[in-house]
Amino acid sequence: MSIQFAPSPRSTLGLEWELALVDRESRELSNIASLILPELQANFPTSRFPHFTGELLQNTVELVSAPYRRVSEATADLRELALVAREQARSHGAELIGSGSHPFSRWDQQLVTENERYDRFMEKYRWWGRNMLIWGVHIHIGVDREDRVVPLMHALLSHLPHLLALSASSPFWAGESTGYSSNRTLRFQQLPTAGLPWEVDNWxxxxRVLEDLALTGVIAEPTEARWDIRPAPRWGTLEVRFCDGASTLTTIGAIAALTQCLAEYYQQQADQGETLPRLRPWFLRENKWRAARYGLDAHIIVDNSGAQVPLRDDLTALLARLSPIATELGCESELAQVGDLLSDGTSAERQLRNYEQFGGVAAGKQSLVAVVDSLTAEFDSGLN
Known part of the structure; x- marks a missing residue:
């Protein structure tokens, strides 16, 4: 299978933000995407890039930015889209939240979006498909050379635990505190085409891998290879897909800045003829699990000798190393917000604090409703 990678300007970025619709009264998920998406798309007609899209379930609206050179430009685009989406949601009695999971709504009460692709998905995956009650943030990073795609993908995978832990926002599932910072991560990788990429060395x-998957009926087209980081040949990007849904626009900016700086840092290393890092797959898998389980409190494996360090310490050192790159890219303030997440806590940590503050298990659903309210407030505060 010959797949042409259409190069795009180096280290540009585009952002995709999946948001959940929740009923204003019950705080349950609200299956009204089919009502509000036509209204949104009428206000923002699709050109080359869609601005608002549906997802597998009708409780979801996805906001899609155009490609930009600066993180601030991409987040400003998302802010404009989010304000319009919130207005439309409220006109139908709903609010928007950004989170990797909903604290208590159940999968069997959700409606599937009707189209050929999702029909095929549900027919194939059945119960596990219906359980994909999850939301994420996807970050597209421009790559200007086909031969850089795979080495850069492996280099970025070595920082999967950093980005995943910072974005972690799914500690609850169907009314239970799971003990995981990102339960979404464990849910999503149940799909046979999801998770870490297959071992590849070049384009x-x-x-060859995508041809084999298509030949054997594993996928119908390349985008059904739902890897944690995957090439997006049509757009000329690497798509970072493993981050949990973001509760605030500020969090998206921080994670996007870290991703963009890492990509440019490694492309500059490649410019100098250096070999980019590639962590052994069994270490990658373990790091992913540790970040999903423990969030920023994880200890991660940092090289192929098996050396381990606290993730918080490694992130602090990484921010210092990337500071000159952030200055070049104009995202100093957004990268600095990673430090705020380290000190103030991630969405998962805040959700758990709110849960306990309002009574935890003893308070039953009341404490979970309080978590939804806190997510609604966070989303709103980020738009003001």
Missing amino acids: TDVE
């Missing part, structure tokens, strides 16, 4: 290997 020819990517083509």
Whole structure:
């Protein structure tokens, strides 16, 4: 299978933000995307890039930015879209939240979006497909050379635990505190085409893997390979897909800045003829699990000798190393907000604090409703 990678300007970025619709009264998920998406799309007609899209379930609206050179430009685009989406949701008695999971709504009460692709998905995956009650943030990073795609993908995978832990926002599932910072991570990788990429060394290997998957009926088209980081040949990007849904626009900016700086840092290393880092797959898998389980409190494996360090310490050192890159890219303030997440806590940590503050298990659903209210407030505060 020959797949042409259409190069795009280096280290540009585009953002995709999946948001959940919740009923204003019950705080349950609200299956009204089919009502509000036509209204949103009428206000923002699709050109090359869609601005608002549906997802597998009708409780979801996805906001899509255009590509930009600066993080601030991409988040400003999302802010404009979010304000319009919130207005439309409220006109139908709903609010928007950004989170990797909903604290208590159940999968069997959700409606599937009707289209050929999702029909095929549900027919194949059945119960596990219906359990994809999850939301994420996807970050597209521009790559200007086909031969850089795979080495850069492996280099970015070595920082999967950093980005995943910072974005972690799914500690609850169907009314239970799971003990995981990102329960979404464990849910999503149940799909056979999801999770860490297959072992590939170059672009020819990517083509060969996708051809094998298509030939054997594993996928119908390349985007059904739902890897944690995957090439997006049509757009000329690497798509970072493993982050949990973001509760605030500020969090998206911080995670996007860290991703953009890492990509540019490694592309500059490649410019100098250096070999980019590639962590062994069994270490990658363990790091992913530790970040999903423990969030920022994880200890991670940082090299192929098996050396381990506290994730918080490694992030602090990483921010210092990337500071000159952030200055070049104009995202100093957004990268500095990663430090705020380290000190103030992630969405998962805040959700758990709110849960306990309002009574935890003893308070039953009341404490979970309080978590939804806190997520609604956080989303709103980020738009003001």
